[in-house]
Amino acid sequence: MAIAEVGAVVLDCPDPRALADFYARVLGGSVEEQEDWVDVKVPGAPTLSFQAAPGYVPPQWPSPEHSQQFHLDLTVEDLDAAEKEVLALGAKPLETEDRSRTFRVYADPAGHPFCLCAC
Incomplete structure (x- = not known):
């Protein structure tokens, strides 16, 4: 329980x-x-x-000197389509170069890291 x-x-x-x-x-x-x-x-x-x-000071990612504290994993059907949409809404790419992975890392408009993850 x-x-x-x-x-x-x-x-x-x-x-x-x-x-x-x-x-x-x-x-x-x-x-x-x-x-x-x-x-x-x-x-x-x-x-x-x-x-x-x-x-407020946004987290730094990646940074061994400054913890990101937490991040959100958001599951999506299509990484490429979702990426275009979050970037249009103001997200910033943090780690998106390796297109073979099943996730990509972004920062929201206030600097919090979040991942788009393929389901």
Whole structure:
């Protein structure tokens, strides 16, 4: 028996609404705003939440001196098609050169790393 279940994954960022809009478009979710907090709701998945962090500094990837702390793995049917779409939404490529791998690494508009992974 589990002690708990994931209620939300929360990301610090400079602009919660802008980052929530990015992930809502990537994941097909809806955005719900509260005072200092924005949620992205996707049916059947944990909530992805965003909170303002004064003085926010994005993670550096890859960097042995600075931990990335965590990243999201997003499963997609077509890596090439998904890559075009996330880049058009403002993602930045971090590690995408090796096209033989089943994943590619990007940074969201606030600098958090995430991977597109072939299913």
